Amino acid sequence: MKILLNGIETEVTAGQTVLEAAREHGVEIPTLCHDDRIAPYGACGLCVCEVGPKLLRACATKVADGMVIETASERVLRSRKFVLDMLLSDHTGDCVAPCSLACPGGTDCQKYAAYIARGEYHKAAETMKDVIPIPASIGRICPHPCEKKCRRALVEEPVSLAALKAFGADMDLKENTFVPDCLPDTGKTVAVIGGGPGGLTAAYFLRRKGHTVQIFDKMPKLGGMLRYGIPEYRLPKAVLDKEIALIEALGVQMHTGVKLGEAITLEGLQSEYDAVVVATGAWVSSKMRVPGEELSGVYGGIDFLRETALGNAPEIGKTVAVCGGGNTAMDACRTAVRLGAENVYVIYRRTRDEMPAEQAEIEEAIEEGVQFKFLTNPDAILGDGCAQSIRLQCMELGAPDASGRRKPVPIEGKFETLAVDSVIMAIGQKTDFAGLDGLEMTSRGTVLADEGTFKTNLEGVFAVGDVSNKGADIAISAVGEGRKAADVIDAYLHGIEIAYKKPFVCEKTVTAEDLADRAKQSRAEMPVVSAAERKTNFGEMALGFDEETARKEASRCLECGCLDYAQCKLIRYARQYNADPAPYAGTKNIRKKDDSHPVILRDGSKCILCGLCARACDALENLSAIGLIGRGFTTEVGAQFRLPLGESACNGCGKCVEVCPTGALYRKTEGQKNVAVDRK
C-alpha cells in the first residue's frame, strides 16, 4: 500500500497506524498518551497530522492506500502548540527548584543536597561540577542568591546551601575526587585571557567538549579575585589550588605571568586561535577624587588586598580608615585588623541599613573590633607627603535615589577629622582597558558583549565575567557566564550560530500555608573560630560542617523541583513547539500530592489526564489499581473511591511511572532523599 508522506511516495503496511508508518520511515511525531505496548486511546491530541483536508490523531488513525499525510505543516504545528498551551494552562509544578532558578550558575542545589543527605558525596560533587568547576571555593564565598529564594524559609529558615556545597566539594577533594570525562579532541583551539572564575569555567567546559584550551594570565597564579581579592581567612588558597589543579589535569594549558597588551595581543591571539575569550575582570581600583588621594599611605582597596595576598602587605600603621560599604571594604578592614592595625574605621556615607556588604560580613567585622563611622564621607586626606589624617564630611539621609536607597546629603559646615596612618579606598573597581583595543565598550566602561551569545564586536572574540557588560559582580555570575559562553563557543567552533536562551520552565507559587504540615527544623549555621582568635591570623575562620550536621541540614530540603524534569515529555515538547500557556491562564486544578505508597509518589497537579498509567496498569500488569475517576473539571487519576495509592491494590510494579509522560508519577527511594532522574 502506498501513501504520500510529507510529499514523498511511501510504501506502508496495511493495518499500521499513521504514527507507526511515519516512525518506520524516520518521521518523528510527538506523542504524550501513546505507548507501543498499549492500545491507542487518542487522549492528548498532540500527535495530530493533516490527513487530506482533516486533522487526525496519528496514533489512532489507520493508513489507507493513497492517503496524503502532512506531519509538520503550519496547521499541524499550530494545532500541537495549542494542545500544549492548553495542557500547560492546567499544569502546576516547578520544573526546576526556585533555589536553582535563582543561582546565576544554574546549580542543581536540590540534587546535591539530596546526595549529601544520602551520604553520596562524590555524586554531590559530580552534580556541582556539571555547572561549577570550583565548588569548594564557590561554596565558601558565594553570597548565595539560591538561599534567598529557598522555599524552606516558608517553614522556618533556608537550607544552608552554600555551606553544604563547600562540605560536599571538600569531601570529594579528600579522596577519589570526581574527574569529568572530556570528549575526543576536536582540533579546535581557544585562548582564554584571564584565569579568574569566568575564564577558568569557560576553559573547563570548552576542554570537556574536546577543544584545546590555553589560559593566559598576568598574575603569578590563577584564580583572579578569588586569589588576589578575597582574603585567605575566607578562602584558603590551598583549596583554590586543588580545584585549579583538577582543571589543569583535564588538559587545560595554563600560562601565568603573561599580560595581554604586552607579551600577547588580542590581534595575535585572534589570528592564532579559533576563538578567544576575554575574562580579565575589573582590576583597577576606582578613585574617590578627593584631595590628598595621591599621598603615600593611601591605597586602592583591591591593590591593598592583592599586595597582601602576594606577601607584600603595605605598611598601614596602627590606625586605618577604610572608605566604602561593600564587600571589598569588609575584606580590606578585616585584613587590616589581621595585619595588626589597632584602630580600624570604616567610613560609609549612608547607614548600616543601606550598606551593600553582606550582613554577616558586617557583623563579623564588628566582632573583630572594626569601628563603623556611618553618615560620613571622605572630604580630604591631609598630610605632609604621607597620609596623616582624613577629614570627613558629615552626612544625613535625604530622599531615595535611583537605586531606591535614601540619598546621602552633606550637612553644611559639619566636618570631623580622624588622625590616621593610612587610608584604603575600597569604593569599587573598573575594567583595565590596556590590551583590549578594538573592543567596543559600554557606557559603563566595560567590554560590550551580546547578552545571549557573549560575542564582542570582534570576530571570534567573546567576553565573560566582571570585564563585560554590567561589570563587577559576584563569582558565581562569572562562572555561569563562562559555562553558557562555552556552549555558544562550542557551537561557533562547529560552525553553528546559537544564543544562550533561558529555557521555558513551569513554576508554581507556594505559600507558608501550603507547607504548614512540615515539622520545624532549625537551620545549621556554619561554626566559626572566635573573633578574639581569628583576628590574630589569616587561618580559615569557617570550621565546616561535620558529616552528621551536613546530612541533617541537607535533609531539610523540601525537594521543590520536579524529580522527572530530565525525562518529562511535556516540557520537552513545550520548548520544541514554543508553547505559552499565559494567554489561557485561569483557575487551575490543584490536587494534593499522594505520598502514601512506599515506592510511588503521585503529584496530581502535574497530571495531564492522558490515562496512560491506568491503561498500563490494566494492560501490562492486569491489575486496574488506578483509573480515571470523577467527571469534568474534577476528573483525576487515582485508586477506586479516591483511596490513597498506599491503600489501593497497587503492587508497586512501576509500570505507570515508566509510561507517565510527565512528573506526575515518580518512583521514590524508600527511606532516603529522592534524587531527580539524571539531567544528562
Ligand SMILES: Cc1cc2nc3c(=O)[nH]c(=O)nc-3n(C[C@H](O)[C@H](O)[C@H](O)COP(=O)(O)OP(=O)(O)OC[C@H]3O[C@@H](n4cnc5c(N)ncnc54)[C@H](O)[C@@H]3O)c2cc1C
Ligand atoms: C575584594 C573582593 C571581594 C570579593 N568577594 C566576593 C565574595 O565574597 N563572593 C563572590 O561571589 N564574589 C566576590 N567578589 C567578586 C568576584 O571575585 C568577582 O566577581 C569574580 O572574581 C569575577 O570573575 P572574573 O573571572 O570575571 O574576573 P577576575 O576574578 O577578576 O579574574 C580576571 C583574571 O584576569 C587576569 N587579567 C587581568 N588583566 C589581564 C591582562 N591584561 N592580561 C592577562 N591577564 C589579565 C587577572 O590576573 C585575573 O586572574 C569579590 C571581589 C573583590 C574584588
Ligand code: SF4
Ligand atoms: S511534569 Fe514536566 S513540565 Fe511539569 S513540572 Fe515536571 S518537568 Fe516541569
Ligand code: SF4
Ligand atoms: S527546599 Fe530544597 S529544593 Fe526547595 S528551594 Fe530550598 S534547597 Fe531548593
Ligand code: SF4
Ligand atoms: S499520572 Fe497517568 S494520567 Fe496523569 S499524566 Fe501520568 S500517565 Fe497520564
Ligand code: FES
Ligand atoms: S492522541 Fe495520539 S499520542 Fe496522544
